[in-house]
Amino acid sequence: MTTDPTARHYDREFVRTFFTSPTAVDDDDSAKMLRSAAELRGVEAPDVWVPDNEDATAPSMRDQGVENVVEVVSEHGADFPGEIHPRVVWHREDPATRHAGFQQMHAMADPERGAVEHLDGFVIPEVGDVDDWKKADEFLTVVETDHGLDEGSLSMSVIVESGEAELAMGDLREEMGKPSNNLERLFLLVDGEVDYTKDMRAMTPTGELPEWPELRHNTSRGASAAGLIAVDGPFDDIRDVEGYRDRMTANRAKGMTGIWSLTPGQVVEANTEPLPPEAGYWLLDDGESETELREADGRWVYDGDDLGLDDTGDGYVLHADGREHDLGPDELRAELLARTSYVPSMADIVDSMAEFEAAKAAGRGAIAMTRGATLEIDGVPVDIETDRMWDEATYQAAKTPIDLFQDVYEHRPDQHDALADRYGREVVERATELGE
Known part of the structure; x- marks a missing residue:
């Protein structure tokens, strides 16, 4: 057998x-x-x-x-x-x-x-x-x-x-x-x-x-x-x-x-490299590549040359893929949402997982997680917001980087100080307790 x-x-x-x-x-x-x-x-x-x-x-x-x-x-x-x-x-x-x-x-x-x-x-x-x-x-x-x-x-x-x-x-x-x-x-x-x-x-x-x-x-x-x-x-x-x-x-x-x-x-x-980043950040697909946006004064700024944006007063003109697109506010937000993605920090992952664990303990099987940001392209700010449904499958998939972190923390005590310096001791402590 x-x-x-x-x-x-x-x-x-x-x-x-x-x-x-x-x-x-x-x-x-x-x-x-x-x-x-x-x-x-x-x-x-x-x-x-x-x-x-x-x-x-x-x-x-x-x-x-x-x-x-x-x-x-x-x-x-x-x-x-x-x-x-x-x-x-x-x-x-x-x-x-x-x-x-x-x-x-x-x-x-x-x-x-x-x-x-x-x-x-x-x-x-x-x-x-x-x-x-x-x-x-x-x-x-x-x-x-x-x-x-x-x-x-x-x-x-x-x-x-x-x-x-x-x-x-x-x-x-x-x-x-x-x-x-x-x-x-x-x-x-x-x-x-x-x-x-x-x-x-x-x-x-x-x-x-x-x-x-x-x-x-x-x-x-x-x-x-x-x-x-x-x-x-x-x-x-x-x-x-x-x-x-x-x-x-x-x-x-x-x-x-x-x-x-x-x-x-x-x-x-x-x-x-496999561990979650110290700070989360946004990526924007400008048609050539996914570009990491720069955070400045609460906004996420695009510094590339492959996207352009003009505010016409009653709408917007998005310069993308070699063409001009006349878009209303809702259309622009939808277009930018399709082009953006967020890379969560360790603290972001810990917060999301802790929120789902609390909801599950209260008898809820699924919850919506909302994340928003203000993007800036050519000096023009645009607010975007996205919702993601979390259920048990989402939780288990998101837990893989935490599983990795907990494995490292258990087997490599010589790296504890480096992890605390990277994430802060409070985040490290919370990460080690997730899933218990």
């Missing part, structure tokens, strides 16, 4: 950051990159730190990398605020590489060496079909048995880098929970777009990686169906902060909160 495949078998429901660092470098102190990562704290520290003994470490340095992981994690693991999941070598088509990965896990997990008490699991790259996932799981079971560890105490995350692995995600619901495996130990499904591109023999005219939105969607869907956590792959252009943010925004619309981080700077962005 199988167990519920969507039941989570670990504490975290969200992972924002998956940060890799080489286990050994060619230097007098070959472990210096590990030591630097182990000392990260607060918003610079990832939710999941991955000492990377595969792609990030030269093959000739990997034996030393194992020793460095044991040394650094034994010394610093107790104080590291996130989870620690080393990546070992593996390949679906190479038994020798799989055996080498087993040996690496076996050495790192030896209780007599002092690191395993701080290790949360291992990351397995280059997996293939679901039978290959079971091989990795079985090796982990052997490691636990050999070292007297509780069965299932080490989690397993995989990197989806092939078409086989992508298809295997569809088998997890049926396979997890069978008595013949311990796949309940699965934690993260991580995209590896570079090797995936190689496996798919994909090409682009510029040589850049394809976007692979389908892979990200499938990984998010596979994680949701199996009760796991989806993480996007690395964003290589570390100077393109806006591109990194745009990628995370697109991912969150697919249900994928986590992303690979290559630098401490990317960790900060990925730790903070």
Whole structure:
């Protein structure tokens, strides 16, 4: 009899950051990159730190990398605020590489060496079909048995880098929970777009990686169906902060909160970007893009060039999409309402959810939430107002960013001060109490 495949078998429901660092470098102190990562704290520290003994470490340095992981994690693991999941070598088509990965896990997990008490699991790259996932799981079971560890105490995350692995995600619901495996130990499904591109023999005219939105969607869907956590792959252009943010925004619309981080700077962005903003703001679609409006003297001002507005005294002329539109006051408000959207702050979300909770406690199943603003285009002010019906489904959908916040607050006490500085202690306190 199988167990519920969507039941989570670990504490975290969200992972924002998956940060890799080489286990050994060619230097007098070959472990210096590990030591630097182990000392990260607060918003610079990832939710999941991955000492990377595969792609990030030269093959000739990997034996030393194992020793460095044991040394650094034994010394610093107790104080590291996130989870620690080393990546070992593996390949679906190479038994020798799989055996080498087993040996690496076996050495790192030896209780007599002092690191395993701080290790949360291992990351397995280059997996293939679901039978290959079971091989990795079985090796982990052997490691636990050999070292007297509780069965299932080490989690397993995989990197989806092939078409086989992508298809295997569809088998997890049926396979997890069978008595013949311990796949309940699965934690993260991580995209590896570079090797995936190689496996798919994909090409682009510029040589850049394809976007692979389908892979990200499938990984998010596979994680949701199996009760796991989806993480996007690395964003290589570390100077393109806006591109990194745009990628995370697109991912969150697919249900994928986590992303690979290559630098401490990317960790900060990925730790903070999924959380609601400190202050709410309005967006206006001017025909070219959604433009963030600037707040000034109680008005939300449009500073772009693609919309224009004239007040004729008895109506308005809206310059939009290369045309002039003669509109009455009600027609103008309707047009601007169709073009605007509001991005709520943490305080806005907390207020709305608290209001609905109070209404539900009073026996009301649905209420209307009203939000208004004064927009200003070319110096012309226009008042708009919108109503949104809140019912239980709306409440549950709006609760996702609060669930994320509560997960962060519970598991990352080193970030409490930063959250209080961002939102204010009163808002933080109210947010932690929602849904209780």
